[in-house]
Amino acid sequence: MDRPRRRRKRARGPCQDGRGRGIVAAMLRLDAILGLATDDAMRERLHALGHRGAVETVRLERSDMRRRRLRATTDRGTDCAIALPRDARLEDGAVLSIGEDRAIVVRAAGERWLPLRPRDAAAALELGYHAGNLHWRVRFRDGLLEVALEGPERAYLDRLAAFLDDGRARRVE
Amino acid sequence: MNAAENGTTHPGAARVGIGGPVGSGKTALVEQLIPRFARRGTGLAVITNDLVTEEDAERLRRGGLIDPDRVVAVEAGACPHTVIREDPTLNLDAADMLDMRFGPLDLILLESGGDNLASTFSLELVDYWMFVIDVAGGGDIPRKRGPGVLLSDLLVVNKADLAPHVGVDLERMVAEAREVRGGKPVVVTNCRTGEAVGTVVEHIVHGVLFDG
Numbered sequence: 001m002d003r004p005r006r007r008r009k010r011a012r013g014p015c016q017d018g019r020g021r022g023i024v025a026a027m028l029r030l031d032a033i034l035g036l037a038t039d040d041a042m043r044e045r046l047h048a049l050g051h052r053g054a055v056e057t058v059r060l061e062r063s064d065m066r067r068r069r070l071r072a073t074t075d076r077g078t079d080c081a082i083a084l085p086r087d088a089r090l091e092d093g094a095v096l097s098i099g100e101d102r103a104i105v106v107r108a109a110g111e112r113w114l115p116l117r118p119r120d121a122a123a124a125l126e127l128g129y130h131a132g133n134l135h136w137r138v139r140f141r142d143g144l145l146e147v148a149l150e151g152p153e154r155a156y157l158d159r160l161a162a163f164l165d166d167g168r169a170r171r172v173e
Numbered sequence: 174m175n176a177a178e179n180g181t182t183h184p185g186a187a188r189v190g191i192g193g194p195v196g197s198g199k200t201a202l203v204e205q206l207i208p209r210f211a212r213r214g215t216g217l218a219v220i221t222n223d224l225v226t227e228e229d230a231e232r233l234r235r236g237g238l239i240d241p242d243r244v245v246a247v248e249a250g251a252c253p254h255t256v257i258r259e260d261p262t263l264n265l266d267a268a269d270m271l272d273m274r275f276g277p278l279d280l281i282l283l284e285s286g287g288d289n290l291a292s293t294f295s296l297e298l299v300d301y302w303m304f305v306i307d308v309a310g311g312g313d314i315p316r317k318r319g320p321g322v323l324l325s326d327l328l329v330v331n332k333a334d335l336a337p338h339v340g341v342d343l344e345r346m347v348a349e350a351r352e353v354r355g356g357k358p359v360v361v362t363n364c365r366t367g368e369a370v371g372t373v374v375e376h377i378v379h380g381v382l383f384d385g
Contacts (some may be wrong), residue, residue, distance in 0.1 A: 029383060031184055069187050069300035069381040081383035083184045086269075135258070135291070135320070152324050152355055158318060 027079045030104065037105050038094035045093070046103055055103045058082075058096070062111045063150045065090045065126040076102060113139070113151040114156055116169045123168035134159060142173065184227055186218070186278035188268055190257060190294035190302030192321055195287030197307040198331035200229045201364035202373070203284055207238040209374050215382065216279040218243040218271040222286040229284060243275060251349060253286030254293070261298035268298075274364035279382060291320025301381045303373070312341035315350035322350065327376050328359045332348040334367070 035042045049055050055072035064070060068084045082096065092108040118124035127145055131138050136156075137148040147156060163169040184208050191199050203219060210217045210300060213319050221229040221241065225247065230246035233239065245267045249256045265309060268281050283299060294302040304325035309332055317323055322328060328350055336343040343361070350359045361368040378385035 013286035027383065063296065067300050068184070071380055071383070083381075083383065085184050085186075135293075151320075153325055155318050155353070 005082070009069040022109070027081050028097070028104075029081045029083065031083045031085075033084065033088050033090070033096065034098060034172045035095050036091070037095055042095055045098055049098070049103045054101060055105060058104060058106050058108060059109055060090070061109050061150075062148075065092075065106075065108050078104070080104065112153075114149055114153060115141075115144045115146045115172045115173050116160070116163075117144055118169050119167055123163070126171050127163060130160075130163070145169075184353075185272045185276070186216070186268075186281045187301070187377075188281050188283060188284065188299045189377055189381060190299035191285045191305060191330075192257065192285040192288065192292050192294060192302060192325070193256075193305035194289060194307075194310060194372070197287070197305045198312060198329075198364045199284050199305050199363075200232060202305060202329065202331065202362070202370065203233065203282055204236060204238060205364050205367050205370040206282065206374065207233075209370065210280060211239075211372075215384075216275070216277065218245070218275055218278055218281050220245050220247060220267045220271070220281060220283045222247045222249050222256060222264070222284060224249055224251075224253065224286055236301050243271065245271060249286050253288045254291070257283070257285050257298060258293055258295045261295050264298055279384075280377070288321075290314065290317060290321050293320050293324055301326045301377065303329055303376075305329040305331055307332040307335075308341050308343060308346065309335045309339045312346040315346060318353050323353060326356070326357065326380060327373070328354060329373060330359060330361045331364050333361045334363045334365070 018039045037043065037046055046055055056076045056078055058072045058074050058080060060072065068086055068088060070082050072080050072082060073082060090106055092106065094106040095103060096106060097104040116127060131145065132148060139146050151157060157164065160169065164171065193199050207217065215304055217239065219233060221233065221244065223229055225248055227246035230244050233244045234241035236285060238355045247263045247267055249255060264283055268283070271281055272278055302325055304321040306322065308330065330347060330350060333343060347359060347361055362373065364370065375385065
């Protein structure tokens with residue numbers, strides 16, 4: 001079921017400057033979602049494999065869950081080349097491989113949110129406009145505007161500097 | 174278990190987006206990539222996006238580097254980012270058509286229309302995307318932390334040869350790009366000569382083709 005491809009030749013893989021090259025380790029090609037970890041049949045098999053420490057996890061950022069093809073490494077260091085059909089959709093608990101000796105399950109990292117409290121209605125209007133103008137994904141909760149972080153928080157705070165500096169909005173914990 | 178054994182459809186070609194500001198060298202990069210992928214036997218097609226013309230598609234079709242039928246133009250008719258991010262239906266349809274007509278393809282390159290530093294690709298449309306900026310556009314571009322610079326899988330800093338002529342400290346520009354990207358890769362190219370384009374190919378092969 002797993003199809004490891006072992007290579008010992010000099011890597012042609014990417015490097016930041018095109019100079020440093022290394023040896024490519026085994027790459028496991030995964031091309032289907034076989035089920036969910038919560039499916040009855042899967043749960044039983046995963047439970048048995050788990051007792052033997054044979055369940056590996058691929059942890060992905062929420063934003064990466066929309067990809068059909070990606071390179072990822074499991075918590076045990078297995079290099080995975082994931083190439084799914086275009087109509088497939090990764091979700092938390094997706095089982096990409098399961099056999100006698102090993103299973104590989106996708107886990108979505110928890111989404112990070114930046115909670116902002118506008119000072120008043122006028123500030124809320126401006127803040128909402130600003131977030132929309134930057135195409136940020138947001139949600140609203142208890143008078144807060146929360147921005148989904150898809151990169152370093154610092155990059156978002158930089159874009160909010162004018163609001164944070166003059167008190168039109170403040171970051172809350 | 175492969176797709177056929179599992180009863181699923183062929184996964185189709187890997188889809189790679191190429192975005193960036195007007196004149197940064199996106200089409201020149203595509204022109205450099207085509208023969209490199211052809212040499213390694215990668216089945217390739219290209220989608221170009223322009224505002225209201227097929228300028229970039231025509232340039233590629235006339236260039237003789239690729240079967241002209243494998244180049245499809247999408248006319249955005251509005252801000253180019255709308256058809257690669259907000260509603261990529263036109264590009265999805267074009268990619269599906271190419272996959273069906275010429276499949277099995279290995280790779281479809283989707284070149285965005287020239288846009289600003291805020292343009293990004295929907296991951297519903299592409300599996301991997303790169304953002305092309307150029308030295309002549311200003312050494313301060315990375316410091317401006319546009320989403321294209323921050324979020325792309327690969328940042329390409331093109332026209333490296335122009336740095337001394339436009340007063341840009343290339344070393345500093347690249348260092349700042351690496352810093353704001355938090356370790357994600359940066360490649361410095363000259364797409365007129367093809368310098369370092371091979372490294373771009375390596376990134377695509379490693380990231381989504383998996384056959385290197």
